[in-house]
Amino acid sequence: MDLVEKDNIMNTIRIDLERPIATIDRNIFGGFLEHFGRAVYGGVYEPGSPLADEQGLRTDVLNALRRLKFSNIRYPGGNFVSGYRWRDGIGPIDQRPARPELAWHTVETNHFGTDEFIQFCRQIDSEPYLVVNCGDGDMREARDWVEYCNGTADTALVKLRRANGFEAPHRVKYWGVGNEVDGHWQIGYKTPQEYARAYTEFAKTMRWVDPEIKLLAAAFCHWEHNIVERTQLLLEQAGDLIDYLSVHWYVGNREDDFLKYMTLSELLEARLTATEGLIDALKLDNAIQRDIAIAVDEWNISYRPHVQGGVHLPEENYNLEDALVIAMHLNAFIRHARSVKMANIAQIVNSIAPIFTREDGLFLETIFYPFELFSQHCGPTALDVFWQGDTFSGGTFSGVRVLDVSATLDEARRQMTVFVVNRSPDQALETTISLTTGAFAGPVTARVVNGPDIKAVNGFETPDGVVTRETMLNAQGRAWTYAFEPHSVTALTCAVS
Numbered sequence: 131m132d133l134v135e136k137d138n139i140m141n142t143i144r145i146d147l148e149r150p151i152a153t154i155d156r157n158i159f160g161g162f163l164e165h166f167g168r169a170v171y172g173g174v175y176e177p178g179s180p181l182a183d184e185q186g187l188r189t190d191v192l193n194a195l196r197r198l199k200f201s202n203i204r205y206p207g208g209n210f211v212s213g214y215r216w217r218d219g220i221g222p223i224d225q226r227p228a229r230p231e232l233a234w235h236t237v238e239t240n241h242f243g244t245d246e247f248i249q250f251c252r253q254i255d256s257e258p259y260l261v262v263n264c265g266d267g268d269m270r271e272a273r274d275w276v277e278y279c280n281g282t283a284d285t286a287l288v289k290l291r292r293a294n295g296f297e298a299p300h301r302v303k304y305w306g307v308g309n310e311v312d313g314h315w316q317i318g319y320k321t322p323q324e325y326a327r328a329y330t331e332f333a334k335t336m337r338w339v340d341p342e343i344k345l346l347a348a349a350f351c352h353w354e355h356n357i358v359e360r361t362q363l364l365l366e367q368a369g370d371l372i373d374y375l376s377v378h379w380y381v382g383n384r385e386d387d388f389l390k391y392m393t394l395s396e397l398l399e400a401r402l403t404a405t406e407g408l409i410d411a412l413k414l415d416n417a418i419q420r421d422i423a424i425a426v427d428e429w430n431i432s433y434r435p436h437v438q439g440g441v442h443l444p445e446e447n448y449n450l451e452d453a454l455v456i457a458m459h460l461n462a463f464i465r466h467a468r469s470v471k472m473a474n475i476a477q478i479v480n481s482i483a484p485i486f487t488r489e490d491g492l493f494l495e496t497i498f499y500p501f502e503l504f505s506q507h508c509g510p511t512a513l514d515v516f517w518q519g520d521t522f523s524g525g526t527f528s529g530v531r532v533l534d535v536s537a538t539l540d541e542a543r544r545q546m547t548v549f550v551v552n553r554s555p556d557q558a559l560e561t562t563i564s565l566t567t568g569a570f571a572g573p574v575t576a577r578v579v580n581g582p583d584i585k586a587v588n589g590f591e592t593p594d595g596v597v598t599r600e601t602m603l604n605a606q607g608r609a610w611t612y613a614f615e616p617h618s619v620t621a622l623t624c625a626v627s
């Protein structure tokens with residue numbers, strides 16, 4: 131990479147411990163489980179497998195998922211939900227109907243459904259987040275699902291849940307209304323007007339059933355069409371019924387152009403800033419006082435061919451450059467902690483996911499490691515960071531800083547963690563990290579995700595192509611220097627006074 135020296139400015143990261151951006155919502159470490167490919171069956175759920183527990187859940191998968199500390203899991207779709215009947219997936223498993231499934235053109239056995247999903251979430255200590263069918267489903271079905279899950283009165287649906295073995299309510303807090311309704315591939319595509327209207331009525335009745343629930347409106351996933359109109363109609367008509375505005379995106383290195391791929395940080399910034407601005411302006415315009423947060427409740431890298439032998443099997447084998455892009459996303463979510471209150475990597479197992487299974491085990495994809503790094507070491511507060519230094523050009527961008535940075539503070543432990551992606555494919559970047567208030571107070575743990583080259587992958591034969599390595603260092607005073615390895619993601623967890 132030809133780095134551009136900026137007037138001989140050293141690579142510098144400057145942090146003021148007393149300059150917080152916002153509290154980081156743990157829900158930015160959300161996941162997504164859809165009935166799609168081998169995500170559910172053969173992924174999290176495989177009754178009869180020697181690796182499964184008594185509920186049919188794969189214990190090796192549960193253990194790997196626990197390392198990712200998902201705060202919430204979105205379910206059951208995705209495109210799948212727009213043709214889903216939740217009642218098909220409850221009660222005795224052998225009596226559940228198999229149905230043709232039109233999102234992915236398979237047959238859904240319904241052996242895994244609401245109650246199995248809730249048990250799965252409890253096993254990995256995640257909050258369940260359910261999406262209701264706003265495709266070919268109606269609002270009665272949606273509010274009945276809320277009642278089945280959360281109801282406490284002696285109603286028929288609550289009795290049904292109890293009869294199915296669940297005396298206590300599931301207390302599902304997060305409810306999405308529909309999925310990617312702006313896409314023509316969706317069962318029950320909706321115009322901006324149709325969705326704003328449907329959302330208002332679905333949300334109103336769902337909240338009447340349980341006033342405590344948090345509601346997500348499926349604003350848009352089509353970034354080049356109607357995003358203003360869709361958001362405007364939703365906030366005008368249902369401003370008091372929206373807790374989160376949901377947006378989606380998937381990215382990829384379609385042209386096999388590493389530098390262009392690395393400039394994706396600019397697109398992420400542009401999208402988050404635009405969505406924040408839209409919400410802020412429409413809140414003013416409509417005198418909406420309540421908080422409306424952004425939920426990027428599907429995001430990931432998805433671009434490799436998905437059809438294998440005529441079957442839609444979205445099983446990507448991620449490489450190191452993909453891992454850098456995952457870290458750039460998490461940096462962006464931290465920098466936008468004021469507005470991004472939920473984000474769900476799509477998905478969690480096998481289908482475009484950090485974990486890949488076969489009958490006798492699993493391996494961890496490269497993208498597992500940056501997600502684990504951030505989820506485990508992110509502090510509760512996002513800090514404002516200034517950084518400058520070498521730049522590069524890629525795609526239509528120039529002057530992009532080679533380092534991509536965010537920082538968090540754990541005030542109670544007096545620990546600061548700085549997350550840095552070095553996007554240079556071949557150069558270590560010596561960088562001065564300085565504090566404008568406070569000082570480094572000794573121990574620093576450096577955790578580095580890296581591999582031999584940007585195309586390195588993991589697999590059953592080479593499970594450790596890309597992994598995280600840990601080193602103990604020491605830093606004192608106001609500033610110290612660290613060399614970020616080429617093509618790496620680094621988390622520096624530093625004691626500070």
Ligand code: AHR
Pocket residue numbers: 164166207208209210309310428476477
């Ligand atoms: O995650 C796979 C699919 O991508 C989801 O079902 C859909 O919402 C998106 O288009």
